[in-house]
Amino acid sequence: MSTRSxxxxxxxxxxxxxVILVLAFLPTGMxxxxxxxxxxxxxxxxxxxxxxxxxxxxxxxxADTGTLSPTPTLVPTLVPTPVPVPSPAASPAPSAGxxxxxxxxxxxxxxxxxxxxxxxxxxxxxxxxxxxxxxxSTAFQRRITSLAADFTTHDDSSNGGWGPAGMAAAIAQLxxxxxxxxxxxxxxxxxxxxxxxxxxxxxxxxxxVWRGAHAWVMTGFAATRxxxxxxxxxxxxxxxxxxxxxxxxxxxxxxxxxDASHDPANLIRNYLAWERPEGPYPGRDGRFxxxxxxxxxxxxx
Numbered sequence: 151m152s153t154r155s156x157x158x159x160x161x162x163x164x165x166x167x168x169v170i171l172v173l174a175f176l177p178t179g180m181x182x183x184x185x186x187x188x189x190x191x192x193x194x195x196x197x198x199x200x201x202x203x204x205x206x207x208x209x210x211x212x213a214d215t216g217t218l219s220p221t222p223t224l225v226p227t228l229v230p231t232p233v234p235v236p237s238p239a240a241s242p243a244p245s246a247g248x249x250x251x252x253x254x255x256x257x258x259x260x261x262x263x264x265x266x267x268x269x270x271x272x273x274x275x276x277x278x279x280x281x282x283x284x285x286x287s288t289a290f291q292r293r294i295t296s297l298a299a300d301f302t303t304h305d306d307s308s309n310g311g312w313g314p315a316g317m318a319a320a321i322a323q324l325x326x327x328x329x330x331x332x333x334x335x336x337x338x339x340x341x342x343x344x345x346x347x348x349x350x351x352x353x354x355x356x357x358x359v360w361r362g363a364h365a366w367v368m369t370g371f372a373a374t375r376x377x378x379x380x381x382x383x384x385x386x387x388x389x390x391x392x393x394x395x396x397x398x399x400x401x402x403x404x405x406x407x408x409d410a411s412h413d414p415a416n417l418i419r420n421y422l423a424w425e426r427p428e429g430p431y432p433g434r435d436g437r438f439x440x441x442x443x444x445x446x447x448x449x450x451x
Contacts, residue, residue: 244379252370252389252409253279253354259408260286262393269312270294271393272356272365273320279369280353280443281325294320309428314358317365318441327353328444333437337421340438341385342377344368347442349377354391356441360402362424362434367391369409387411 258278262271270291278284298312301320306313312320318329334340344355354369370389377383390412395405402420406412412420424434 245376246379248372248374248386249376249379249383250370250372250387251349253348253352254369254389254391254409255279257286258284259391259395260291260393261395261397263288263291265397266311267291267295268365268393269317270298272367273312273317273324275367275391275393276321276329276354276356277325279367280321280327294324297323308431309426314362314439314441317356321441329356329441330444332440332442333434334440335437337418337423337438338385340421340440341371341388341417342383343442344388344440345371345373345383345385346377351443353443355443357390357421358424358439358441359420359422361422362426362439364394364402366420367393372411385414387413388417 258275260271260274260278262268273294274286274291278286297320298310298316301323302311302313302316306315314331318331321327321329332340332343334343340357344357347353347355348368348371354367357366357368358364359366368388368390371385372387373383373385375383388411389409390406391408392405392410394402395407398404421438423436424431424439425436
């Protein structure tokens with residue numbers, strides 16, 4: 151009896167101990183399960199959005215910010231971008247009464263580097279106005295000067311340098327716009343032709359002034375009528391870019407600033423018939439030379 155009682159007591163004590171042991175570890179296990187479950191529910195909320203019942207956006211955990219690869223720094227390649235030069239706008243409808251227009255734009259003018267590089271400077275101005283970009287650098291003007299031998303024949307200029315036909319060829323080569331030499335028997339006819347060419351094409355012309363010793367760029371004009379409306383018009387002024395500016399000539403006096411308006415008296419004084427000291431030029435002597443763009447008709451309607 152006592153033996154059985156001892157065994158039963160020992161079994162009961164063991165059972166009680168086991169219960170106490172389970173009860174001791176049960177809360178810790180439940181807390182561990184709860185802790186493991188809550189982060190899983192929290193990761194379902196996208197980073198940067200508000201969590202359930204919260205007005206504060208969730209923040210990334212250290213793991214989120216620490217695993218991001220740094221964004222590479224992009225270093226731009228510095229490539230010179232040509233200044234776009236717009237094509238001439240569509241020619242407006244013929245106008246009744248007095249008419250004026252000017253193709254000049256600021257930033258295209260250059261002065262000749264030397265007193266004998268007017269042709270190169272005039273070519274540069276025209277290319278700046280009609281070509282794919284604007285380049286007023288001395289380097290570009292020197293490049294133009296170096297092209298003289300390639301574009302000018304002995305018949306065009308018997309003393310070297312630029313001849314009018316060579317100038318027209320250089321403009322076409324550098325700008326992509328075709329120019330040609332035109333010869334008029336009178337100043338009035340030459341200036342009318344210049345106005346009609348500007349009106350038809352929206353591009354400038356080059357006048358060979360000072361008996362062919364100098365080049366002006368004519369960008370616009372004023373007239374009694376619109377050259378597109380009628381052939382019966384009189385030129386009353388010309389807009390001129392003179393590469394000689396800001397120099398003063400001992401023969402021709404001070405030069406006018408870019409885009410100055412020259413009245414008929416000033417045109418008569420400067421735009422003189424071709425006469426070169428190096429010798430005769432058949433077909434040119436005693437006549438008036440100009441370079442005109444070939445785009446569009448060169449006669450009024």
